Amino acid sequence: MIEQLGLDLPSRTALGRDAFFVAPSNAMAMAMIDAWPDWAGGKLALTGPAxxxxxxxxxxxxxxxxxxxxxxxxxxxTDIPTLGRSALAVEDIPDIASDESAQVALFHLHNLVLAEEHTLLLTGTGPVQHWGLTLPDLVSRLRGATAVALEPPDDVLLSALLVKLLADRQLTPKPDLVPYLLPRIDRSFAAAIAVIEQLDSASIALKRPVTRALAAQVLDKGDAPEE
Structure with a gap:
């Protein structure tokens, strides 16, 4: 396999259906997305860690x-009347926990989208009841949405995520990199994202390909193994 030297190439995140790796930890969420438009009440809350x-x-x-x-x-x-004329996804709702005007806007938008018989997708970390919203009528409506969670990754999904993150950054390391990383990072999406960002930055700074040796250096695991 060709080694990608340290070049400052743009990250191109693949967001299509075929690029989503289905595993036990996310299968239910994928099934609910596929079940559209038959969502109860016309809305779905999609939750999970960063x-x-x-x-x-x-x-x-x-x-x-x-x-x-x-x-x-x-x-x-936002122009609420215009947005309310079609299906809508609102991401990262916990970010407006301290923004009353944004919560009021979401309340009116929620009502308009559903009144127009469109569908609404809402996303955030953690259960809906922990999103920290303070507008009672909005809280009541969002808690009434069917909720589905993306669970922490198993080894299969974490491996697939590492491969995808490398591909998004146009990096093509040797096959031994992901198995080397897997037992050496926290079992979380955030850790996978962080280690690939660190490897990419180190590759660019040192003008070296992304390899096990570079990973050992980045992770501070002692002497780098031979290539």
Missing amino acids: GSGKTHLTHVWAERAKATILSARDLSA
């Missing part, structure tokens, strides 16, 4: 539903 695939599944659904994707942080400046 980097777990919420944005990926949001894009998969949005392409199929011809939906608009909006960050919750941008709600205060």
Whole structure:
């Protein structure tokens, strides 16, 4: 396999349906996305830790539903009547826990989207009841949504995620890199994302390919193994 030298290439995240690796930890979430448009009440809350695939599944659904994707942080400046005319995904809702105007906007948008018989996808970390929202009517409506969680990854999914993250950054290391990384990082999406970012940065800075030796150096695991 060709080794990718340290070049500052753009990261191109693959967000299509075919690029989503289905494993036991995310199969239920994928099944719920595939079940659209038959969502109870026309809405779904998609939850999970950072980097777990919420944005990926949001894009998969949005392409199929011809939906608009909006960050919750941008709600205060939205044209609610226009957005309410189609299916809508609102990402990272816990980010507006201290933003009353954004919560009011989401409340009105929620009601309009459903009144127009469209569908609504809502995302955030942790259970809906822990999103920290303070507007009672909004809290009541969001808690009424069917919720599905992306669970922490097993080894199979974590391996697939590492491969995908490398591919997104146009990195093509030898096959021994991912097995080397797997037992040496925390069992989380965030850890996988962080280690690939660190490897990419080190590769660029040192003008070296991404290898086991570079990984050993980045992870501070002692002497780097021979290539």
